[in-house]
Amino acid sequence: MRLRLLLLLVSGAALFAQSGWQTAYSLPAVDFSGLTNAQRAVALQVLRSETCVCGCNMKVAQCRMEDPGCFVSRRLAALVVNEASSGKSVAAIHEALLKFMRGPELLLEAKALPIPIDGDPVRGPVDAKVTIVEFSDFQ
Numbered sequence: 001m002r003l004r005l006l007l008l009l010v011s012g013a014a015l016f017a018q019s020g021w022q023t024a025y026s027l028p029a030v031d032f033s034g035l036t037n038a039q040r041a042v043a044l045q046v047l048r049s050e051t052c053v054c055g056c057n058m059k060v061a062q063c064r065m066e067d068p069g070c071f072v073s074r075r076l077a078a079l080v081v082n083e084a085s086s087g088k089s090v091a092a093i094h095e096a097l098l099k100f101m102r103g104p105e106l107l108l109e110a111k112a113l114p115i116p117i118d119g120d121p122v123r124g125p126v127d128a129k130v131t132i133v134e135f136s137d138f139q
Helices: 002-023 036-050 060-066 071-085 090-102
Strands: none
Touching: 002 071, 002 090, 036 060, 036 071, 036 090, 060 071
16 A cells, blocks of 8 residues: 555656646746736747757756756747747747747857946956956955
């Protein structure tokens, strides 16, 4: 009896782990705030059906759940949510994803963030295309 109960619990946990991404209404590092219920449903439908291109062979929603550090699925999910917030259909979002995946933007981790350096020692031209900010603490 105990063995049966243990097997039932283990198989139930395995089933939950496999289907969690298929039924989840939130995904790690995916911001659904501001979406209507219909837009959220469209975004989740796309995220559950499109394959992540990071090499994991998982759907984007599955990759977000099982590998939350994957920047590729994070970028794809952000694009899907952005397109869904504009009221686009599943087919239109799919086309936008295909176009995005062909471009070099997918490989960029994030946009450059401005770091205020007013009053700090600076070396080089102020209008340089790339700025390197070094911070050190001697404590």
